[in-house]
Amino acid sequence: MPPHCSICDLREVCFPCDLMLQGTGHGNPMVISDRRIKQGETLFRAGDDFHYLYTVRSGFFKTVQTLEDGREQVTGFQMSGDMLGADAIGPHFHGCTAVALEDSRVCAILYSHIDSLGDTMPELQHRLHMAMSSEIVREHSVMLLLGMMTAKERVAVFLLNLSQRLKARGYSPTEFVLRMTRRDVGSYLGLKLETVSRMISKFRDDGLVSAAQRHIRVLDLAGLKRCIKQVEN
Amino acid sequence: MPPHCSICDLREVCFPCDLMLQGTGHGNPMVISDRRIKQGETLFRAGDDFHYLYTVRSGFFKTVQTLEDGREQVTGFQMSGDMLGADAIGPHFHGCTAVALEDSRVCAILYSHIDSLGDTMPELQHRLHMAMSSEIVREHSVMLLLGMMTAKERVAVFLLNLSQRLKARGYSPTEFVLRMTRRDVGSYLGLKLETVSRMISKFRDDGLVSAAQRHIRVLDLAGLKRCIKQVEN
DNA sequence: CGTCCAGTTGACCTCCATCAAAAAGTGTGG
């Protein structure tokens, strides 16, 4: 497993950072880096035993939660630096399925080692806390979105958030390709795919974005932001 | 601060359990137990500096998240044993406000000590992970509720979930008093208070519950469960 | 006893879901 954290592009955003370099001393390397997942394949499935936390090295994932009756919802989209699998620490098995939306690479970190390494690497523990806490914060904002926002606002928030995250990773915040279908976007936002399509068309008609299928160009960032918060409650 | 974890009723559900007994060795007690919060008062407010994680000893809280434009949503209800404040670990300040819905008591645990105590108490770290992970799981299920369920299903899920949690704490699962207003319930479920009221009235008309204001008696648990999953998607 | 807030219920309306059809894109095998 060639690439180690010290030379990883994600040192700044990946939660274990380069703390893992020295391994565990148990004879096993703590990080399995550069596991590859092809587009459409799963990193883990709901119900799988929990052993590893993952961080995305490159590529794009969605996590899907399923209800007993078969209904399912996308609970998140993960890109480079994002953590996957933390919801499995409590129950000891994965509650959602992680699907690669393009060919991707991940690092896998053996959780049992993180959990028992507080003594030698207190900083590592703290970073895991930070990552999990951030996930809770993110989910609170999704709850606000799902509970309080109109369809137009939801799609605007989605695009702005994606733009923001791409920018933070050095990509263009104004021109990008969606890796997920309208159905996935709708599922994440609590909308039907037709509604997502309509809202994007509306943004196009209003001159806020230019959109051809999954290729999005944001023309008026401020205008998109103005689409939010125009509802009173 | 008289009551210590070893004699606490919540040993089984409270995440730090009785691991805290010995204090930190820094001269400060690690746990401030039995802090009292009166009905209507806040334990912390959005924007407050983060120092303590809390667990509810007795009473009932709601957490409220606010959007820039003033819209706000209830993101959770917490009862004995539940943790409060974990969303502040990452940002170092609280993102939501915790309001006591009845006179309540909490334990406060100094986070900086948890964070630096991995060496002496690895089990404590793991329990914090578990608690945070469980919160993520819970929020995933709320996302499903907000994104996929009808008003009737949401209210049924809410009542069943409350019943379940009360039962786990030794209270009657079929007869209880809501500590929150219809507006709070609606905010949590992404519904208007009138809709919540209508759904409860409907359950009453269907003989599933008897409800007089906040006093709820569940008459047909199985019937309530059947209200869920009758939607196809 | 009057005030105030929470809760209930009704009438109406709006936003988004649903259903449908066509267009555009993608992949596969001949």
Next chain:
DNA sequence: CCACACTTTTTGATGGAGGTCAACTGGACG
């Protein structure tokens, strides 16, 4: 390279679940 099948996206027409507005009821409390 093209034909064909299949998926994704767009757009229109219609309907329904839940929001909005309003009136009324009933406890709680001074």
